[in-house]
Amino acid sequence: MSTDSDTTPDTEEAREQLIDLAADFYDQFADGEVPTMTIPTRTKSNIVFDEDEQVWVYGDRNSTRSAKTISGAEKILKAVYTIDFLSQQLEEDRSSTLRELYYLSESWDLDEAQFNTQDESNNLIEDLEIVSDVKREDFHMRPEESGAKVMGPLLLREQTNRGDREIHCQDDVGQGGYQIPNNPDTIEFLDNDAKFVLCVETGGMRDRLVENGFDDEYDALVVHLGGQPARATRRLIKRLHDELDLPVTVFTDGDPWSYRIFGSVSYGSIKSAHLSEYLATPEAQFIGIRPEDIVEYELPTDPLSDSDVNALESELEDPRFQTDFWEEQIELQLDINKKAEQQALASRGLDFVTETYLPERLDEMGIL
Amino acid sequence: MSTDSDTTPDTEEAREQLIDLAADFYDQFADGEVPTMTIPTRTKSNIVFDEDEQVWVYGDRNSTRSAKTISGAEKILKAVYTIDFLSQQLEEDRSSTLRELYYLSESWDLDEAQFNTQDESNNLIEDLEIVSDVKREDFHMRPEESGAKVMGPLLLREQTNRGDREIHCQDDVGQGGYQIPNNPDTIEFLDNDAKFVLCVETGGMRDRLVENGFDDEYDALVVHLGGQPARATRRLIKRLHDELDLPVTVFTDGDPWSYRIFGSVSYGSIKSAHLSEYLATPEAQFIGIRPEDIVEYELPTDPLSDSDVNALESELEDPRFQTDFWEEQIELQLDINKKAEQQALASRGLDFVTETYLPERLDEMGIL
Numbered sequence: 001m002s003t004d005s006d007t008t009p010d011t012e013e014a015r016e017q018l019i020d021l022a023a024d025f026y027d028q029f030a031d032g033e034v035p036t037m038t039i040p041t042r043t044k045s046n047i048v049f050d051e052d053e054q055v056w057v058y059g060d061r062n063s064t065r066s067a068k069t070i071s072g073a074e075k076i077l078k079a080v081y082t083i084d085f086l087s088q089q090l091e092e093d094r095s096s097t098l099r100e101l102y103y104l105s106e107s108w109d110l111d112e113a114q115f116n117t118q119d120e121s122n123n124l125i126e127d128l129e130i131v132s133d134v135k136r137e138d139f140h141m142r143p144e145e146s147g148a149k150v151m152g153p154l155l156l157r158e159q160t161n162r163g164d165r166e167i168h169c170q171d172d173v174g175q176g177g178y179q180i181p182n183n184p185d186t187i188e189f190l191d192n193d194a195k196f197v198l199c200v201e202t203g204g205m206r207d208r209l210v211e212n213g214f215d216d217e218y219d220a221l222v223v224h225l226g227g228q229p230a231r232a233t234r235r236l237i238k239r240l241h242d243e244l245d246l247p248v249t250v251f252t253d254g255d256p257w258s259y260r261i262f263g264s265v266s267y268g269s270i271k272s273a274h275l276s277e278y279l280a281t282p283e284a285q286f287i288g289i290r291p292e293d294i295v296e297y298e299l300p301t302d303p304l305s306d307s308d309v310n311a312l313e314s315e316l317e318d319p320r321f322q323t324d325f326w327e328e329q330i331e332l333q334l335d336i337n338k339k340a341e342q343q344a345l346a347s348r349g350l351d352f353v354t355e356t357y358l359p360e361r362l363d364e365m366g367i368l
Numbered sequence: 369m370s371t372d373s374d375t376t377p378d379t380e381e382a383r384e385q386l387i388d389l390a391a392d393f394y395d396q397f398a399d400g401e402v403p404t405m406t407i408p409t410r411t412k413s414n415i416v417f418d419e420d421e422q423v424w425v426y427g428d429r430n431s432t433r434s435a436k437t438i439s440g441a442e443k444i445l446k447a448v449y450t451i452d453f454l455s456q457q458l459e460e461d462r463s464s465t466l467r468e469l470y471y472l473s474e475s476w477d478l479d480e481a482q483f484n485t486q487d488e489s490n491n492l493i494e495d496l497e498i499v500s501d502v503k504r505e506d507f508h509m510r511p512e513e514s515g516a517k518v519m520g521p522l523l524l525r526e527q528t529n530r531g532d533r534e535i536h537c538q539d540d541v542g543q544g545g546y547q548i549p550n551n552p553d554t555i556e557f558l559d560n561d562a563k564f565v566l567c568v569e570t571g572g573m574r575d576r577l578v579e580n581g582f583d584d585e586y587d588a589l590v591v592h593l594g595g596q597p598a599r600a601t602r603r604l605i606k607r608l609h610d611e612l613d614l615p616v617t618v619f620t621d622g623d624p625w626s627y628r629i630f631g632s633v634s635y636g637s638i639k640s641a642h643l644s645e646y647l648a649t650p651e652a653q654f655i656g657i658r659p660e661d662i663v664e665y666e667l668p669t670d671p672l673s674d675s676d677v678n679a680l681e682s683e684l685e686d687p688r689f690q691t692d693f694w695e696e697q698i699e700l701q702l703d704i705n706k707k708a709e710q711q712a713l714a715s716r717g718l719d720f721v722t723e724t725y726l727p728e729r730l731d732e733m734g735i736l
Contacts, residue, residue: 009369077395096718097572099711106668106715142575147546158542161579164735165542172540174533175554179517186543204465207510207550209464269560275431300474301379343467345476 014138015090018083021132025080036066039127040274047273048321051098052209055268055276058130065103074112075124081105086139093141093161096161096184098122128309130274137183137235147180147232151210152221153193159186160176166190175210177224184236189244195219196239196367197356199284201227201252201261205342205353212354218368228261231272234279237265242279247367248281254289254299255339256311260319264288267320270345287361291333293342297357298349301338342360371734382506383458386451389500390706391476393444403444404434407495408642417640417687422642423636426498441491442480446479449473449481452491454507461529463508463551466490480686493599498642505551505603513598515548520589521561527554534558537589543578545592552604557612563587564735565608566726567652569620573710573721580722588735589614596629599640602647605633610650615735619726622657622667623707624679627689627698630654655729656726659701662708668715669706 019339020119021214026313028035034138036194050057067073085104087098105114115121129136129357136143142191154169159182186312198220200206206224209215215222223237233325241248250265251305252258268285293299304312312330315321321330333339387404396403407587408414418425435441453472459465465473473482481490497504503604504511526549536547549555567586568574574592575635577583583590591605609616617635620626631637632650636644662669672680680698683689689698701707713721730736 024596055502066690094718096714097711099572099709100576100714100718101712103668103709103712104718107717142572160543162538162581165540167540167542170530172533172535174535174547175549176515176547179542181543204467206511207465208468213530216374216530300471341467341471343465344471346464346468346471349475350462350468350472362525 009072011090011138011140012136014132017132017134018087018090018128018139021128022080022083023062023131024074034067036064036072037076037079037127037131038062038064039130041107042126042130044181049267050276053276054266054282055280056273058122060271063081069071077110077113078105078115078120078124079128081110081284082128084123086128086141089140091179095142097142101125123235126274127204135275135278137185140183142182143231147182147184148226149177149179149223150221150223150236151206152190152215153219154221155191157188157190159188161205168217169215170206175207178237180230180232182232184232184239184280184308185315187236187239188346189239192221192244194240194244194246197212197221197223197237197246197248198287199223199225199237199248200252200342201225201250201258202342205213205251206344208216208346208350208353210350211306214354214358217354218359218362219301224263225252225261226251228264231275231279234265237284238279239283241283248284249287249362249365249367250284251287251342253303253339253341254291254294254333255359256315256330256333258289259286259315259326260311263318263320285365285367287358287365289340289342289344291336291338293357294338295336297345297348298312298343301340301344304339309334369589373635375669379458379461379506379508382500382502383455384459384654385500385502386455386496386507387547389496390448390451393448402435403430404440405444405447405495405499406430406432407498410494410498413614417635418644420709421644422634422650423648424540424641425644426641429681443664445478445481446473446488446492447496449476449708450489450496452510454496457508461508463510465510465517466493469493471510477513486693494642503643503646505553508551511552511599514605515550515552515598516592517545517547517574518589518591518604519545519574520583520638521524521557521587522589523557523558525558527556527700538583542576545578545590548598548600548604552599552600552607555604555607557607560589560612561587562589562608563615565589565591565614565616566655567591567593567605567616567618567633568710569574569593569618569626570710573619576711576714576718577722577727581721582722582726585722586730593618593620593629593633599647599706602633602649606647606649609651614650615736617730619655619710620657621709622659622662622701624683624698624701625681626657627654627694628679631686631688653733653735655726655733657710657712659697659704659706662698663704665713665716666706667708667712667714669708672705677702 025035041061041063046061048059052349065072065075144196150169158165250262268280325365392592395402407427414427414429416427432439435444453586470486518537526533608614618630636648
């Protein structure tokens, strides 16, 4: 699972990092100390927005798990068993899901090492990511949810467990596009004619762009997000930006939940603040649907619900949305009290989005 | 969009069927009659289980929409505008989604022809499917949700709107597999070494089977369902069964909602009773997780919730589940008061499912 990206350690490195963790416990025992593990406190109050990097990161508060208490000792025991499992998994070049790890712990010989809930095993894996500075994918822990799909002028090579595959994301795929694998770091970018990345929230709009040949005409890599994007999708977008130097644009519905989808592509999420560097693309730009589009194009709308209004108001408090652009758009939306879907552009004809809306907007944004 | 399947009319036929409908209205006018449209009553009370075909079909009650009332006249008006749109779409060999149709109606010149809600346009398309005996896909109406993905020894040709693509669902795809297009009738099966179709509910289990090379070792076409399967996925499964003569098996979690997933693959759904012949595979067989598996393999479980119990009890009343097999399993499950996930098999090791559970079960079922 070696990759191009120099931030990604290879399997052997990941294994060594894990074993170093276990070795720390061993050394602590050998020195007559009670073993401890120190990790950043992972509550909302210890997550700060890094203005320079424009992503969420952990603050400087730490918590220490010590084997002095039974619950602390059990946590460390579980960590050691998990490290043993992961290290074996890496040695055999295999992989598993978070859910499998939870169930698998039932087969461990010591009852106290078994997980009681899936939250417990999920959290432990996140802890190990943070303390070892190795990502879950490099432990070969697959997410349950696979990534979405890509259509556009990109030739790639994917390392699969049955050999390498060279795939062109227009010429070698069906109408459904190229399916992003769980771990997109198995992908190597070979060649491309792309000018930018266009991330699309809904399947219906993705299909419209593909049917209208937008990817072909404008040399766009159309990446389907499918709602809140999976980790694999966000990682691929990040790599397309960093390694191929492509501008990233995001096209969603015009409501507060969709602005959060944009936020998770561009700023990372609170839950995975330790991975912002790996998953977030702060340079991503928002295409729309913008509240100003609702007004300008007289789109069919729905009224805002109470929860929409609350979400918009909390976005106004969110450091990620504290820019002139977002404040203006969100206040306009609260004022007109309306939201619109991407596909509402069809009220001006099926080709309006590809012939007028996107070319005009992308030109304004300096992408075309 | 011509296909192998002789049940699928081509574009020109679909267009003619639609125009015939409009011509009926014209003839009724010409004869001095008030135009009417008659369709089967689409309520639960008019849906019956066809014991011979083992699928849901409409009963013999009909409703008539007559232009005698304003609301009836508006319905017929909307039908005519929609027929005009669909007919033009077919002429131009284009396609659209149900949601686009709803929004697009805002651009129609007559206010009374525009849809007030998306339910209204969705229902009209279903009505047109029933009276014209042409499927939505043949009107080139795409679903919002695309199909899931396939991995296995199958070579196919897909007609895309940018030319034909020949794709082998193991050799030409990444770890994510072949993405089923919205309309799988654009696929032609060219060659295969498959012995059976294995439909899998969860992404985690699908990835486990692929990682363990189960498709390769057992010549299985692994079809990911991704929860309740999309229309495109069910259609593809049906075609794999009918055209390639492959047995179809379904592997899900062990709870009442998953038995419904099996039911939608095998018996069709009440909502799409007019499409059972096109979408349902009554010969599909259920692998598990069976309540007896929970007992036999001592799987990690969760207790049944109240809604689980209600769902199981209503399945006991459902004609589709009135077989000795299902009654025994459902009663056992109510008795042990437990449910288990597919991935709970990992409590016996990551390879248990591919080395023991599936080979033994498939052998018992006469598939291997």
